[in-house]
Amino acid sequence: MAEDIQQLILNTLASQGKIQDTRTLVLPGQSDAAATQDAQIAILGALNSLLSREMVTIDFHETLSHVLTQEGAQIALESSHEARVWKVLPMKGEGTPLTVQELQEAVGKESASVGQGRAFKAKWIGKEGGGFVKLVSSIEDKTQLELREVDSTGTLQAGEKALADLRKRKLIAQKKGQWFTVHKGSNFGTSIARPETDLTADMIASGSWKTSTFKKYNFEAEGIPPNGGAFHPLLKVREEIRDIFLEMGFVQFFEMPTSSFVESGFWCFDALFVPQQHPAREVQDTFYLSDPSASLPPPKKYYDRVAKVHESGGYGSLGYRAPWSDAESRKLLLRTHTTASSAAMLWKLAAKCRGEDFDEETQSVIAGEVTVAKKEDGFRPAKLFSIDRVFRNETMDATHLAEFHQVEGVVADRNLTLADLIGFMRVFFKKMGIENIRFKPAYNPYTEPSLEIFAFHPQLKKWVEVGNSGMFRPEMLEPMGFPKDVHVHGWGIGLERPTMIRYGISNIRTLVGHKVSIEGVENSPAVRF
Numbered sequence: 001m002a003e004d005i006q007q008l009i010l011n012t013l014a015s016q017g018k019i020q021d022t023r024t025l026v027l028p029g030q031s032d033a034a035a036t037q038d039a040q041i042a043i044l045g046a047l048n049s050l051l052s053r054e055m056v057t058i059d060f061h062e063t064l065s066h067v068l069t070q071e072g073a074q075i076a077l078e079s080s081h082e083a084r085v086w087k088v089l090p091m092k093g094e095g096t097p098l099t100v101q102e103l104q105e106a107v108g109k110e111s112a113s114v115g116q117g118r119a120f121k122a123k124w125i126g127k128e129g130g131g132f133v134k135l136v137s138s139i140e141d142k143t144q145l146e147l148r149e150v151d152s153t154g155t156l157q158a159g160e161k162a163l164a165d166l167r168k169r170k171l172i173a174q175k176k177g178q179w180f181t182v183h184k185g186s187n188f189g190t191s192i193a194r195p196e197t198d199l200t201a202d203m204i205a206s207g208s209w210k211t212s213t214f215k216k217y218n219f220e221a222e223g224i225p226p227n228g229g230a231f232h233p234l235l236k237v238r239e240e241i242r243d244i245f246l247e248m249g250f251v252q253f254f255e256m257p258t259s260s261f262v263e264s265g266f267w268c269f270d271a272l273f274v275p276q277q278h279p280a281r282e283v284q285d286t287f288y289l290s291d292p293s294a295s296l297p298p299p300k301k302y303y304d305r306v307a308k309v310h311e312s313g314g315y316g317s318l319g320y321r322a323p324w325s326d327a328e329s330r331k332l333l334l335r336t337h338t339t340a341s342s343a344a345m346l347w348k349l350a351a352k353c354r355g356e357d358f359d360e361e362t363q364s365v366i367a368g369e370v371t372v373a374k375k376e377d378g379f380r381p382a383k384l385f386s387i388d389r390v391f392r393n394e395t396m397d398a399t400h401l402a403e404f405h406q407v408e409g410v411v412a413d414r415n416l417t418l419a420d421l422i423g424f425m426r427v428f429f430k431k432m433g434i435e436n437i438r439f440k441p442a443y444n445p446y447t448e449p450s451l452e453i454f455a456f457h458p459q460l461k462k463w464v465e466v467g468n469s470g471m472f473r474p475e476m477l478e479p480m481g482f483p484k485d486v487h488v489h490g491w492g493i494g495l496e497r498p499t500m501i502r503y504g505i506s507n508i509r510t511l512v513g514h515k516v517s518i519e520g521v522e523n524s525p526a527v528r529f
């Protein structure tokens with residue numbers, strides 16, 4: 001059909017030079033001229049395609065045409081209210097006149113009231129002995145005829161006054177329409193050649209490109225969505241959080257290496273002054289490896305200092321006064337928190353304080369920018385962070401899995417106080433869009449004081465725990481070699497909870513695991529806190 005119309009337009013242009021008014025065209029398969037809007041829309045489709053090939057140029061004209069309202073359409077189909085009234089009445093002198101009530105019963109209330117008035121005015125009906133009768137034996141239902149005309153032509157030959165009358169009766173409504181004047185374009189011809197979409201090597205070799213018509217580039221086209229990878233929502237939130245760290249002076253290099261999912265009890269617990277009998281170390285809470293089951297020996301001198309501070313204390317502490325187990329310390333496990341990596345990193349940061357050199361990795365991670373220690377004791381301040389996976393042997397439910405991600409930050413400097421930690425936390429959470437936070441005293445074996453962080457959840461309308469933090473204990477820092485005036489504060493938050501809140505996900509399995517929909521991942525928007 002579209003091609004037929006295109007051909008008709010081209011033929012008409014060839015024979016007449018131009019088409020002044022597209023409403024005069026008689027479309028293929030039709031007997032009347034294309035006066036309706038539907039026909040003009042079909043013509044516009046054909047014109048657009050010719051326009052893109054520069055075969056025609058067009059002028060646009062706007063018209064106001066009319067369409068039937070629902071009531072109008074019904075009248076066009078059946079008959080007007082006045083005709084309905086006339087039809088049910090007996091001829092004058094030939095039967096019992098109908099009362100108002102009988103009329104209403106016969107044609108319905110609306111037709112009775114509207115139709116009666118109009119039929120009277122037209123002198124179709126009259127009154128006789130308190131009832132209604134017909135005055136004429138036949139009528140012409142003008143309203144219906146006019147509506148049928150509007151329906152097929154969009155207007156009335158009778159003119160604007162008649163149209164206005166129908167509009168007032170809410171039987172028709174105005175509708176904007178279009179028609180066109182068509183001229184020959186620069187590529188005018190009567191055959192619709194398929195335009196070339198690509199310039200090929202063959203065309204260049206044969207020279208046919210000189211006479212080919214090419215399809216115009218459509219710079220407005222949306223393009224095909226790239227069929228590539230997409231970041232998982234957790235990764236998008238991770239990027240956002242990483243940006244917050246960088247804004248707060250954590251240099252990119254200071255993202256801690258956290259590739260060791262498998263750690264020893266030493267780094268995950270002992271170095272953090274977690275007693276060897278602590279419940280978190282039991283199999284119900286921690287996954288242990290069976291093969292290999294024991295780690296290589298940790299750095300000897302440091303190991304001895306850690307063992308000593310546990311067993312008998314030191315650095316002003318009494319220690320746990322319990323026997324030390326080398327086997328417990330060497331057990332291999334899936335790390336239960338990224339604080340295991342923080343401990344290893346802090347130990348490396350203290351290398352110069354111990355009179356050693358930074359190893360290569362530490363050199364690049366910690367000492368990338370400032371290598372010169374400010375004081376004789378070799379300490380240099382650092383802001384370290386990590387975002388990575390941890391594992392816990394927990395019962396799984398809608399919001400807990402056996403593995404999840406922790407976001408962890410550690411700041412080491414001289415004479416840091418709890419106020420520094422609180423201030424830091426406020427800024428960090430504010431940047432995540434959480435302004436309302438509270439701190440609650442808590443207990444961690446490796447921090448004193450320790451604070452749990454609560455945020456007000458606007459949807460749940462209650463305070464929820466969002467993080468855990470504290471000042472690392474001297475029993476942890478001093479065996480590493482840090483001078484006494486170096487204080488370190490640290491804190492950790494989960495990555496999954498803010499992500500679930502951000503994306504309105506209530507079951508963790510929608511986010512992680514085999515039920516994740518690839519489409520959902522591809523379509524999930526980037527987050528901005």
Ligand SMILES: N[C@@H](Cc1ccccc1)C(=O)O
Pocket residue numbers: 336337338339408444447468469470489490491492493
């Ligand atoms: N390791 C703690 C978080 C934390 C990190 C550093 C200091 C204090 C607390 C946790 O898993 O919840």
